[in-house]
Amino acid sequence: MYIKRDLEDQIRVYLKKPEILAIIGPRQSGKTTLLKEIAKPLKKAVYLNFEDRDILNLFNNDIKSFYNRYAQDSGYLLIDEFQYAKNGGQKLKYLFDTHWIKIIISGSSSLDLTHQAVKYLVGRIFIFYLFPLNFKEFLSYRRPDLYKNIYINGAKKINDFWENKRNSAPVFTKEVTGEFQKYYHEFTIFGGYPRVILAKNKNEKIMVLKNIYNTYFLREIRDILQLSTEEELQKLIKALALQIGSVMKYNELSQITSLNYESLLKHLNILEKTFVIKRVLPFCRNKRIEIAKVPKVFFWDNGFRNRAINNFQDFEFRTDRGSLNENFIAGQLLKKELAINYWRSKSKAEIDFVLERESGLTALEVKSTLRSNTAGRALLSFKEKYAPAKLLVASESYSAFDQPRNILFMPLFFI
Numbered sequence: 001m002y003i004k005r006d007l008e009d010q011i012r013v014y015l016k017k018p019e020i021l022a023i024i025g026p027r028q029s030g031k032t033t034l035l036k037e038i039a040k041p042l043k044k045a046v047y048l049n050f051e052d053r054d055i056l057n058l059f060n061n062d063i064k065s066f067y068n069r070y071a072q073d074s075g076y077l078l079i080d081e082f083q084y085a086k087n088g089g090q091k092l093k094y095l096f097d098t099h100w101i102k103i104i105i106s107g108s109s110s111l112d113l114t115h116q117a118v119k120y121l122v123g124r125i126f127i128f129y130l131f132p133l134n135f136k137e138f139l140s141y142r143r144p145d146l147y148k149n150i151y152i153n154g155a156k157k158i159n160d161f162w163e164n165k166r167n168s169a170p171v172f173t174k175e176v177t178g179e180f181q182k183y184y185h186e187f188t189i190f191g192g193y194p195r196v197i198l199a200k201n202k203n204e205k206i207m208v209l210k211n212i213y214n215t216y217f218l219r220e221i222r223d224i225l226q227l228s229t230e231e232e233l234q235k236l237i238k239a240l241a242l243q244i245g246s247v248m249k250y251n252e253l254s255q256i257t258s259l260n261y262e263s264l265l266k267h268l269n270i271l272e273k274t275f276v277i278k279r280v281l282p283f284c285r286n287k288r289i290e291i292a293k294v295p296k297v298f299f300w301d302n303g304f305r306n307r308a309i310n311n312f313q314d315f316e317f318r319t320d321r322g323s324l325n326e327n328f329i330a331g332q333l334l335k336k337e338l339a340i341n342y343w344r345s346k347s348k349a350e351i352d353f354v355l356e357r358e359s360g361l362t363a364l365e366v367k368s369t370l371r372s373n374t375a376g377r378a379l380l381s382f383k384e385k386y387a388p389a390k391l392l393v394a395s396e397s398y399s400a401f402d403q404p405r406n407i408l409f410m411p412l413f414f415i
Contacts (some may be wrong), residue, residue: 191303
């Protein structure tokens with residue numbers, strides 16, 4: 001079953017353009033399904049998978065014969081699992097420069113388009129990223145009626161507030177936010193991998209996540225990257241999963257994993273490259289009074305994070321609700337490909353997320369429970385120092401406009 005992805009419409013815009021299209025993302029984020037869906041209406045489209053060793057060997061060893069057999073009579077060539085190709089960028093350049101054919105490739109994050117391939121494909125390739133589903137995509141599949149009500153009507157109210165500064169009724173009623181809770185709880189515990197969302201019950205979701213986690217180590221770590229430090233990497237992932245929203249302590253991580261500082265940085269880079277974690281740096285304009293270098297860490301997917309610590313307890317009983325909520329927000333922002341930072345003064349005032357955009361700064365504070373227009377001192381301090389264009393406070397259900405202080409209080413799920 002296909003779950004509509006936002007990226008599909010973006011890709012279709014470029015199907016008539018000459019450039020090669022590359023879709024990159026973590027394993028089991030839906031790249032194969034998306035490729036096949038894109039191919040359905042296309043005439044003379046050929047889909048190939050480089051997990052088929054015969055096809056891969058022909059591509060690697062005889063690119064002209066590969067073209068004659070698979071691409072000569074096609075208008076579109078779609079290649080899945082492209083990360084297995086050797087010198088793939090050079091061969092794609094040959095196909096692009098020699099034969100007019102639209103090429104779309106996909107691959108896991110080990111598809112190193114930033115180094116080996118791109119040097120051959122400058123000016124010839126557009127790169128897109130497919131992550132596990134964000135909450136909007138998840139809800140549009142599970143409850144399209146609720147999705148339309150919230151993300152169309154709610155967006156109009158919020159835009160009206162920012163544009164006209166009108167102090168109107170709450171963005172969302174308690175009835176609406178209450179109906180959202182079970183979907184938010186499910187997504188926050190199990191995450192957005194498509195196969196997890198399609199699973200029929202909790203036990204199946206847990207089984208799928210275990211498979212995704214184990215496959216990550218089998219295919220990315222052993223097969224492609226050929227690392228011999230799998231045990232240390234697992235310890236590192238678990239340690240990071242327990243430190244969401246906290247500044248990283250390299251000495252502590254080294255002790256837990258038995259990795260020296262250089263090896264620790266190498267493994268952190270691998271986790272970032274394979275879309276497991278994202279290190280978030282501090283926003284700093286004054287090194288004398290603000291933290292300038294030490295990152296925080298977040299996971300791209302809550303489900304993967306919960307598998308790392310083997311905790312799928314129901315949301316209402318979790319002792320780490322704050323971490324789950326903060327990681328959810330980080331994931332939502334990252335999947336929009338937004339650059340995010342956090343802010344922390346040396347006196348320990350802290351803002352969870354700071355976004356720099358053309359329209360100005362946005363400061364976002366995350367709270368699990370909130371029942372009134374309560375903004376922390378840190379948010380007001382940041383407002384005084386930097387005059388951000390937008391101040392947001394996100395919590396599990398509270399919704400309100402605070403016109404005098406120009407603060408929008410909104411449910412987490414709307415970020």
